[in-house]
Amino acid sequence: MLQVKNIVKRFGDKEAVRGVSLEVGRGESFGLLGPNGAGKSTTISIICGLLRPDQGEVIVGGHSVAEEPVKAKRVMGVVPQDIALYPTLSARENLAFWGSLYDLSGRELQSRMDEALEIVSLTDRQKDRINTYSGGMKRRINVAAALLHRPQLLIMDEPTVGIDPQSRNNILETVRRLNQEKSMTVLYTSHYMEEVEYLCQRLAIIDHGQVIARGSLDEVRHLVGTDATIRLKIANPDEALVAASADVPGVRQARADEGALVALVSDAAAVLSPLMATVAGQGKKVTGIEVQEPNLEAVFLHLTGRALRD
């Protein structure tokens, strides 16, 4: 559905995108995860044909964006990072305008607007001007405007930045439903790893304009190793406790750490209860449990030495 082949984009001296390649199959939900300034929006702009890459090419639905921009653009629906709506027009008027630019008109346009408003649950506010909307509602209309022409490929550039949980859930649910029920292909950009973990089957992690990891969710997660971390709060972890814990089957390593016993394990669910039993057998009292599954945050930290979020 989407092939991005080794694209490079420079702004003056700055290389914002340094040879990014992506492949997204039909019906797939693909995440592009990276911190602010990683080059996500620039990549999206190149995919949408807004920016010309200095190198490389983009094929959407079999059409080269450079050579057949109109055909390629019909395939895509784009949700830009910033809210791109007319504040003095109502939601419906905005949708009518954007729908017209996708060559929709008449009754078809009307029914597509109804449909899109339904999807983002804003049918009852459709006549209100955008400047009376909350940030989250604006973002939902921002999404709706990209759905009118029923795109085969939905491209979203950080569509949930800075909004209320309700609107965020609405958007995430919407995307998930469109992907799973309507088999819409999704390219979802974010710097929130939970969103990508929730929505996407495959992902690429991008940093400083380069893809530093890619693969299925599990593949990428396990780049750091397969281990989960169990942290048990214990007042006085001693040598004997650590030694006993290390002998529990499934525990690879155990150590004492400031009022806690930390165990690296391959399968947290299976190890947790025998480990608890061992601790109890040592006469220690557990006052808190923390289980950390390997996650994308950890992967990013592992790969770059920095946190994903600023």
Added chain:
Amino acid sequence: MRKVYVIAANSLTRSARDRRSLIMLLVMPLVLIAILGITLGNMMSGGKISTFRVVVVNQDQGAALPAGPGLNLGKTLAEDVFGSAEARRVMVAAPAADFESAQAEVTAGRAVAAVYVPPTYSADILAGRTTRIQVVTDPGQPTLAHIVMQVVGGFADQVSFGNLAARALGPDQARQLLTARAKSPLLDEKSLPRLQEVSSGARPVSGLQYYAAAMAIMFMVMTAFTRARDILQERQGGTLSRMLATPTSSRQIAAGQILGSMVVLLAQFLVLMLGTHFFYGVYWGPWIPVLALGLAFTLASTGIATLTAAYARDPHVVDLAVGLAGNIFAVLSGGMFPLYLFPPGLQAVARLIPNYWGLKGFLDQMGGVGPGGLTLPLLVLAVTGLATGLLGARRLATREV
């Protein structure tokens, strides 16, 4: 083509929604026209607003008399008559060294008339010889020329009385008579056409009419800058990017935005023109020439809007230009005070501003100059509009987001 209309219609809807702009661009001019037209229109008949320029070349060397100061009738004309309070209400008399340069000023449209008093004028009068004052007037300003002729003619009448007296009574008594009579008021309120009723054509143009045209033009230029700001804001706010992400070409978008500007400007012109016509009874001239001028000025303003949108970067800066450039253009082109008041250099600058040609075109139509006065303004405005519009459109359609 449909998308071009859709984008243009979107511009129009948003302009109509923008209450602040609507008040700025429709209500303000209507109010201002009423205020300026009525208050300054009255001032025009009694104040200095409406003054026009006359160049006086006084080469009179005077005539010595046996007793008392000599007689210099040229000086009396130049200083006492043209300098009288009555005359200064309507005209400014500027001195010049020679008749040729004075005539050149008239030809260039910087003065309505040139008045020439020959070196031997007083001497000839006192000697009872025939002599004459020469006046050259601007044929394009018959009514103003008429006022000058009235002043000079009145003076000459008085003086020829002295000329007769000189023949009959001798120079000394003639001098006394002359000095007394030449200074007596030559202009009274009733004999002067009010300047607010002065035009270059056959029909008088009132202060209300003057400001109807001037304000319509000034506020259309402001709208042009407002449109430029809106187009830049689309670029900054991301709606332009979103348009470009749809199967719509950048040419269609630029064409839509330009058409949108034209429609908004033309609508504003029609509202102001018809509004002043129906509410204030302003006569704009024959319909077809006036509409043609309105269209031509719409074209020129659209050009300004397009060029500004294409080359400016910051919408906030353009927003400042709405007021600033809008007013400066208006002042420089005679949209606030008639151009006669301006020094020649600034009058030349005025011709570089589209406002000048628009105002000239409309005033001529109001004044009944007829279709002949239409060609130059129409041509200048259309060429300006097309040149700036095409230049701007090219860049607007290719500029990267």
